[in-house]
Amino acid sequence: MSEAAAHLQGVGVHSGVTTRVTLHRVDGAVRFLASGVTLTPHVRHVVDTRGATTLAQDGVRIGMVEHLLAALHVRGIWEGLLIEIDGEELPILDGSAAPWDEALATLDPFPAAPPPRSWRGRIDDGDGRMASLDAGARQLDVSIAFDHPHVGTQRWTGGPEAWADLLKARTFGFARDAEALRAAGFARGASDANAIVFGDDVPPILRFPDEPVRHKALDALGDAYLLGQPFDGRLRVARGGHDLHVRLARHVLDLEGQGVSA
Numbered sequence: 220m221s222e223a224a225a226h227l228q229g230v231g232v233h234s235g236v237t238t239r240v241t242l243h244r245v246d247g248a249v250r251f252l253a254s255g256v257t258l259t260p261h262v263r264h265v266v267d268t269r270g271a272t273t274l275a276q277d278g279v280r281i282g283m284v285e286h287l288l289a290a291l292h293v294r295g296i297w298e299g300l301l302i303e304i305d306g307e308e309l310p311i312l313d314g315s316a317a318p319w320d321e322a323l324a325t326l327d328p329f330p331a332a333p334p335p336r337s338w339r340g341r342i343d344d345g346d347g348r349m350a351s352l353d354a355g356a357r358q359l360d361v362s363i364a365f366d367h368p369h370v371g372t373q374r375w376t377g378g379p380e381a382w383a384d385l386l387k388a389r390t391f392g393f394a395r396d397a398e399a400l401r402a403a404g405f406a407r408g409a410s411d412a413n414a415i416v417f418g419d420d421v422p423p424i425l426r427f428p429d430e431p432v433r434h435k436a437l438d439a440l441g442d443a444y445l446l447g448q449p450f451d452g453r454l455r456v457a458r459g460g461h462d463l464h465v466r467l468a469r470h471v472l473d474l475e476g477q478g479v480s481a
Contacts, residue, residue, distance in 0.1 A: 225322035229310025232283060232390070232414065233270055235407035238306030244326045245301045249291060252303045254279050260288055262445040262468040268461035270405045271308075272442055282308040285441030285461065286390075290319040292444045293382045295332035314389035314413040316437055335451035340471035348458045350439075350467040352450060360455040361436040367393060369422040373432035382440060387426050388433035391415035439464055446472065 223244035230237050251258040256279040258264055266280065267273035273282040287302065287309055293316075300323075312318040341351035347364070359382065362374040370391075377384065392400070392409065394416050400406040409416075415423050415430065427433055439456050442464035456463065 223326055225325050227310065227312065227318065227322055229312045230408040230413070231306065231308035232311035232314075232408045233405045234282075234306075234308045236306055236308065238304060238308060238310050240305075240309060241303040242322055242326060243301040243303060244299060244329075246299065247301075248298055249296065249300045250302070251281055251284075252301055253281055253305075253307070259447075260284060260445060261447050262465060262472065265445065265465050268465050270400075270461075272445075272461045272465065280307045283311065284309055285438050286312075286316040287319045287441070288444040289437045289441035290316040290323055290386065292440045292449075293320065293386060294323055294329070295449070296323065296329045297332050297448070298330040300326070300329070311390070311408065311413040314391075314415070315387050315434070316385070316441070317387045320383075320386050333448050335449040336446075337451040338446065338471040338475060339452070340467060340474055342463060342467045342470055344463070348460075348463055350456045350459050350463045351454075352467065352471055353453045353455065355453045357451055358453045359436055359440060360453060361432060361439055361459065362457045363432045363435050364458055365393075365431070367417055369417050370431050373429045375429060375432045375436045377436075385433050385437040385440065388430050388437050389413075389415050389426065390434055391417065391431050394418040435459065442468065 225242040228239045248259060256277045258274055258276045264274040264276055265272060266275040271283040272285045273280055274284055281304060338352045343349045358378050360376045364372045392414055442461060443450055443454055445468050
């Protein structure tokens with residue numbers, strides 16, 4: 220194994236358990252290593268999308284992969300990295316992908332990214348939630364709508380040259396949901412240090428005026444990494460989430476396997 224490595228440690232936002240991660244510069248495809256099991260970040264390994272994207276293989280689970288995958292997507296890293304983790308959930312760190320990006324920067328250079336692929340497909344649940352991959356200039360277009368005075372309706376659009384602007388956007392939630400989330404086994408490690416919490420009175424201090432939609436766009440980029448290759452065209456998501464992203468990825472790959480043009 221290469222001597223080039225970066226080390227990170229932190230609490231899991233859902234488990235509340237501290238985990239350690241080592242990023243190793245190695246040859247071959249990007250892959251995870253946990254409990255002796257090697258796992259590639261591909262949609263075929265997704266087993267859960269509640270609160271985060273979770274991968275599993277041979278009884279080993281790795282949750283909260285989307286922020287690291289988003290950093291890989293932004294940097295165009297598809298080879299040359301082994302991600303070793305000593306637990307079942309990647310640490311939330313500061314709630315954004317910036318710490319992952321900073322760690323990856325210490326391991327440059329990486330092999331060039333493969334050429335983007337043109338996939339087509341659309342998922343629409345009939346309730347205003349939609350995700351699609353369309354023809355056109357390579358672009359990410361994400362919109363959100365939350366019934367909260369400090370969030371409301373927001374939209375972020377940008378091409379690959381602007382995706383790095385998403386890295387510092389933090390995960391967010393609502394104080395009114397905290398008790399129910401913890402009762403359901405989620406958000407046990409969440410705090411003001413790793414998440415934006417929107418209450419009903421004073422708004423939190425944000426890194427960007429539109430930080431919530433930037434984070435949703437970051438999540439979409441991370442989940443799109445699970446296609447296994449950069450996408451070409453426009454990825455559009457309205458009121459999305461991990462479940463919708465993963466359903467779209469499975470849909471477009473299924474269509475490709477059937478030789479269908481959507």
